[in-house]
Amino acid sequence: MDKYKLELNKGSSKYLQIYNFIKQLIISNEIKEHEKLPPIRKLADYMGVNNATIVKVYELLENEGYVYKIVGSGTFASNMKLKKKKSVKREGLIHFDSGNPSADMFPIEDYKKAINMALERDGSTIFDYDEGKGSKELREEISKYLRERQINTDKENIQIISGAQQGIDIVCKGLINYSDVVFVEEPTYNGALEVFKSRGAKVISIPMLDDGIDIGILKLKLEKIKPKLMYVMPNFQNPTGISYSAYKKRKLIELSEEYDFYILEDDFISDFPFDSEDNRPLKSYDNNDRVIYIKSFSKILMPGLRIGIVEIPME
Known part of the structure; x- marks a missing residue:
């Protein structure tokens, strides 16, 4: 050392x-x-x-x-x-390393008009701080968006964040204490693992199958160990790309109620159906307020804006 x-x-x-x-x-x-x-x-x-x-x-x-x-x-x-990175620009070449949308997809002119409209209407007030949870108007619009996705909520349950990583950190600071147990998928997003470990949590991995987490192994673990939280990405999981079946989404909610733990859902790309049979967020199946829902809008809005939300069940 x-x-x-x-x-x-x-x-x-x-x-x-x-x-x-x-x-x-x-x-x-x-x-x-x-x-x-x-x-x-x-x-x-x-x-x-x-x-x-x-x-x-x-x-x-x-x-x-x-x-x-x-x-x-x-x-x-x-x-x-030692490897000097070079920006490769080749026609027909698709980069999978960052997951960023193609730059030519962004409606630049529409963004310009929207910014000018905001400046003309609100002037310098748009540069002021919003309240702690974020703009009321934005939270109201997001609550409407979530209700369209079968997530029944309102603006008071929503906190505006700068991305999924911040959302994970906020939830962990509020829930996780030293030696608490957190269940995760295996493999999973490394950034989340680092946050859990920084809080002193004991991380236990549950393997993935083709249709989602291995429910059998999960139940065996739950019979012996009580987690405080379980972190999952039910739609297009990172890094496997696996989506949970509707059965496993419902079963996960049932188990969270039966064994009394919270689920932290990280939803970063469910807006794109791809070839998934069910891309509904896990939160849309939650009738027991067991799911804490993190949603990033980087893939459908603009990565540089760093806008996301965390929807937390009210007591």
Whole structure:
């Protein structure tokens, strides 16, 4: 651990100092290619910072290509820094790495008109802060949108967020304490795993089948262990692309009631039916207020706007 010794400057951001420090260790080959970096909690304790700071550092390093993660194994130094990325623009080439909509799909002129209309109508007030939950008008429109998708809610249950990652973090801060159990799909979204682990949760994975999570194994686990939360992506799961059958969606709701746990649904792409037989959100089957619903609009609106919502059942 001696190589990670760093005296932090109080005058600047801790996570950026640590990020630049570890990046330099990788560039200078003091951290060898494919060498495992320390676990989040261990490095946080060693550097005298909180776990969330190291989570942020590792995410930034991964985004920049200096490290890669293996679920269940840890974070490792990458050789991607040696490969100068080039923007490939080739007719007919489709990129699957980012999941971003094609740039030519965005109605630029319509956006311009909408912005100009807002400025003419409301002037500089559009730059003011909204209330804590977000714009009332926006939450009202989103509640209408959700009701069309068979999710019965109203604006008071909705919190505007900047994306699914923030929504997961907000829910975990409100629900998850140290040593609480969280069930997840195997495999699952790594960003969510990092949040759960940063809260000190015990993460238990349930394997996926072709029509969704393995209900048999889930029931065996539930008979022995009581989770506080279960994190799922029932439609076009990341990274498998699997969608749950209607039966499994209903069964998951039944089990959450029977064994008394909440479900955190991460819905980022159910607006596109593709070839799914049932792309209804899990929340639309929920009559017992067991599902906390996170919805990102990045894929159907504009990734750069970073707009999403979390719909939380009212007590």
